[in-house]
Amino acid sequence: MPLAPIVDPISSCAPPELDKTAPKCRLLVVKVASRCNLDCSYCYVYHAADLSYRKQPMVMSDATIDALTQRVGNHCRRHRLPGFTFVFHGGEPLLAGPRLFRRFADRLAAELPPETKPRLCLQSNGTLLTKNWCDLLTELKIGLGISLDGPKRINDLYRVDHAGKGSYDRVRAGWDIAKSCGLQPGLLAVVNLDADPLEFYNHAKELGPRSLDFLLPDGTHETPPPQYSWSEETTPYADWLLRIFVAWVAEEKSPFRIRLFDYLMRTILGGNDSYDNFNQNPNEVMVIESNGDIESLDVLKICRDGITQSAANVHSHELDQAFDNEMVQLYYNSGKNLCATCQNCLIKSVCAGGYLPHRYRRANAFDNPSVYCRDLMKLITGIQNWVALNLPQSVLAGTDLTPVTYAEARSHILAFQNVPTL
Helix, strand or coil: CCCCCCCCHHHHCCCCCCCCCCCCCCEEEEECECCCCECCCCCCCCCCCCCHHHHCCCECCHHHHHHHHHHHHHHHHHHCCCEEEEEEECCCHHHHCHHHHHHHHHHHHHHCCCCCEEEEEEEECCCCCCHHHHHHHHHCCEEEEEECCCCHHHHHHHCEECCCCECHHHHHHHHHHHHHCCCCCEEEEECCCCCCHHHHHHHHHHHCCCEEEEECCCCCCCCCCCCCCCCCCCCHHHHHHHHHHHHHHCCCCCCCEEHHHHHHHHHHCCCCCCCCCCCCCCCCEEEECCCCEEECCHHHHHCCCCCCCCCCECCCCCHHHHHHCHHHHHHHCCCCCCCHHHHCCCCHHHHCCCCHHHHCECCCECCCCCCCHHHHHHHHHHHHHHHHHHCCHHHHCCCCCCCCCHHHHHHHHHHHCCCCCC
């Protein structure tokens, strides 16, 4: 059923000429289920400052799916988008049941313009995967990502169910089913400093993922991440990741793509890739909650209650209208709206200020460097110097690569801040 017209010029018709400068969305994180069968202790949905999940429907309704796909179709036509990505998320998206995904795919086929190619992905904890689920994902061409933090003793420190029991055995069973059905899931892991990085890397090689991506534990200047020190010049997260980087680049043949390292190397060489944690380009991402609310980045929920809430909803608004929301605008431009310290940083062209939620402080909101500033600086300069020393001149030619050490980059920032170097 067509949606009722909105009394707003943006929704009444597409502009006669394409405005390439207009903000647009190319990826939606679709919260098809607002609850989860696990209770991971670090989860930003259920164990952070925001409690809005309690008001959300447990599963997205057919009416919301219909409204959402129609709005996306309008958006793609208006901006003439050649592709659009949907990431099914939660909670645990498999709790929504298989019928929801069939309906979603059917409505996309009906609503998207012929020139727009959809890309469907699903991020799961893996515990509910069965052969039937894997057959459906294959049929609907939905890419699969599974969250697992490492070997059993590491994963089960935080990724537990509502009874406090570890999830590793169930996740691994789901992983093995997916592989046996011909799927090659991507692996998503939260960095845990209690794990030996090389043990984690070898475990990942055993799993054989399509790709590997890392998340830093969610933290702000109000609630710093584990083992963070205000007073010491430590960089534990960079040190952990660099040990894996060294092992990964030493492989005769890379066992899988590591998205974080790929992005950093390409950006260091002058590329213009997009990556949600360090992105100079606009963040063309929005979140659709299970009731249809159109919101900014969901991880911002770690900052304060209600921070992502918006008046826009797919039942009453086009995606373009969601850009009226302050937080949607802030995230969209987060790679450009940097604090004074970041503006004066030697690696800002790669870091772009870091992930927006990690910049938060109650007193001045996001006008701060990332709480991971030292780690990001150490990680980026470490990879930059490896690139300069190890890639052939034919690759480096014309890149204008000028390596700096971590000590040089850090001293530059401390001098700007008038802080004595240690």
